[in-house]
Amino acid sequence: MDAELVSVDATWTPDGWPVPARLTWAGETLSVVDTGRRWKADDGLHLLARVADGRVFELHTNGARWWARVVSAPPGHA
Numbered sequence: 001m002d003a004e005l006v007s008v009d010a011t012w013t014p015d016g017w018p019v020p021a022r023l024t025w026a027g028e029t030l031s032v033v034d035t036g037r038r039w040k041a042d043d044g045l046h047l048l049a050r051v052a053d054g055r056v057f058e059l060h061t062n063g064a065r066w067w068a069r070v071v072s073a074p075p076g077h078a
Contacts, residue, residue: 003060005066006067007023008066018059018061023051023059032051033050034049044061044063045060046058047059054073054074056071
């Protein structure tokens with residue numbers, strides 16, 4: 001699945017990494033309950049974020065915009 005433009009509420013660490021609290025995906029606001037691996041790439045910063053329903057998103061930001069794609073979902077969750 002291609003990444004989609006999303007809205008993310010995040011704070012930033014002193015060393016420049018985002019700490020997402022919420023993301024809006026397909027019109028639904030989802031609370032981030034945990035973050036995982038993070039990495040820098042030529043196109044910006046990437047990180048994994050798990051939301052309350054168990055889905056894991058790859059979030060990507062270039063500092064001005066955010067993109068997301070689902071990389072893992074619990075059984076029975078589309």
